Amino acid sequence: MQLTTITDETRLALTTFGERARGLVTPAVRLGVTGLTHAGKTVFITALVHNLVHGGRLPMFRAYASGRVTGAALEPQPDDSVPRFDYEQHVDALVSARIWPDSTRQISELRLTVRYESASFLGRTIGSGKLHIDIVDYPGEWLLDLPLLGKSYADWSASAITKADTAGHRALASSWLARLVGVDPRAPENETTARELSAAFTAYLRGLRALDGAIATEPPGRFLMPGDLDNSPALTFCPLPNVGPGEPQGSLARMMERRYESYKSVVVRPFFRERFARLDRQIVLVDVLTALNGGPQAIAELEDALSGILACFRLGRTGWLSGLVSRRIDRILFAATKADHLHHGDHDRLEAILSRIVARAVQRAKFVGAKVEVLALASVRATREASVTTAGETLPSIIGVPLPGEKIDGRSFDGSTEVALFPGDLPDDAAKAVSAGAPPVDVRFVRFRPPKLERTAEDLTLSLPHIRLDRALEFLLGDKLA
């Protein structure tokens, strides 16, 4: 898939070269945090920073556990044009109000600087003892735009309309589809028609996003959060039925195609070039549990969305010379988030299911020489574990406070009572859980409130609890702090 133009590549190479030159003084690693909507990107970044800054419990993060990291602090980010990641507000939401941060509406960036002492003599003598970690947070909806870079308008129209006509989407898309019926793509271009069609299409996209247990939204993601591009031609188009590559000049289809192309060049390509193509390390957060809740169709949807995105990663190893002008992701971690919603006995199965879902991407990454790992992760652990004995059976359960309005077994919760929950057993055979036509897995996950943090006698807040965040950090950053 051709995602970039020659100009893009040149610009990338120049930027990388400049950054490498600066990196000679203090190395910087760009950590990509990727995930669809509600996968937990913001929470992951917040927990990562909070644990590093507040001296969290990270026994498996070796540089940190062995005492070589002397401190970490937030520093001014390198890009002045991007808003700063509102770390303080997110921490406040998690720790004081005990609510999860709102879903991300805009792109933001954060630079975390870690001071450390290298374990090797050479590193101590030559190195600066500092490492900048640049992290970018962005709405998960934007991710689904990336596959558009490789698609022509005709291809996209065909696939989008087919998708809208599937069982899960038909009800939401009906008004838009009905509106499409009377439209002739070869009719002369007309702004009013275009706006009406686009409005109907946007309504359909919004409906999809608001759907309970939504896995993936449909592109274009910017339609859902237009910002200052609202009502611009680049955001006023929609797929049309039966369009071919060479539609006549001045026709509606031609106009839509032009706008689709400018959407790509104005919105998608800069996002890809500025954020996505310049990463050293990548973590892909996947909310497998919600997909399991949604049944085989949701899993298929997740698999589909992920494989489109994962094809856009620039994976591989770079040598020291080629590394001067090109960045490649040489370590990629797939994490099944919200592992605290399961008893730890099921974590292996969760990992197996995720490995199955991302199998193709894993294979590709290994083939080009990148390191890959799959983990069950909870950036913030909201539950404790316990076992419940009932009717002669011991059920491995978790204890937590479900969010208000969550339901299980016909019982709904008010957001303040603590309950024990047995979420059901994950299937032993990952292949069975993922394959189409499989019986739905009998599991039910509810969302829990963030944990109540204990305070020490000196009124210091302890760090956020987590599951395997330290292992994720070790894999992603361990070698940079060697």
Add this chain to the structure above:
Amino acid sequence: MSRRPTAFDLGQVRYEPEELYPEAEAEEETAMLKGMVVAIDGRGWNRHWLTVFFAGLAGLILLAAGLAIDSLIRELFVRSDVLGWLGSVLTAVTVAALLVVGGREIAGLLRLRRVNHIHARALEAANADNRDAAVTVLREMNALYRRRPETAKGRAALARHRGEIIDGRDLLGLAETELLLPFDDAARRMVMASARRVTLVTAISPRALVDLLFVGAEILRLVRRLAILYGGRPGAIGFYRLARATIGHLAVTGGIAAGDSIVQQIVGHGVAARLSARLGEGVVNGMLTARVGIAAIEVCRPLPYITGAPPRLSDVLAALKPAAEAGAR
């Protein structure tokens, strides 16, 4: 699968953390009891009868000894009451001392068995990445080092880790870093010091017999000290077993220690030998000591190497050269 997702009130809940990790009071006893169950393997009938024969013979000898002591005391009483009482007291003291020594031997053997047991289980748990098995191993490690104040910090750290969700292999790796790292350091220093001593003595000793005896004594001392370092006093029989296991381990793995190139050893020895024959012998003896030491570490250590790496012969060798040269001068 029939287990349906269900929600429970907290009243019905049995908390796991307390259940999984009860405070290690009754633990040591159960571990001792477990240790005492002797595995009976299918020995041949010949061996079996041989055992019966020796058991009978030992019984007879004991009876004879008892009889002899009994008649001795009777005769002493016949001669003089004072002598009789003296004899009785001496007998009582002897028996008491024998009991204590026997008890210690058994305790030493049990400790040894326990360390082996932990090692085997840890290896299994690490290979299977099984968290529950790893937690059991951690508990046993905790009991093993409960009376070692220098491990207090490590044990406290481990107790905190146990509440977290960490995979089995990682958990064992943590146990290794928290508990065994200081011991590993001390063990490495011991091996180096012994090897250096052996090299020096060999290089300057006037008679071959002297250094032969010294090497033997030094090796035995080293094995014993390593055993004490990692798991407590082994006792005489325990020590014998340990020495045997060490030699066995050496026979299997020691031929070429992992990570060492034999070429380097030969070349190194060659250079040293060219300088002086005694020096060469010294290096050879030192290397032998180091090898036995490394094998003994692997036998005595309650956990297999997971995050750490065993000391390499080349590290020790590097420390030997100066000692050998000092001796040769």
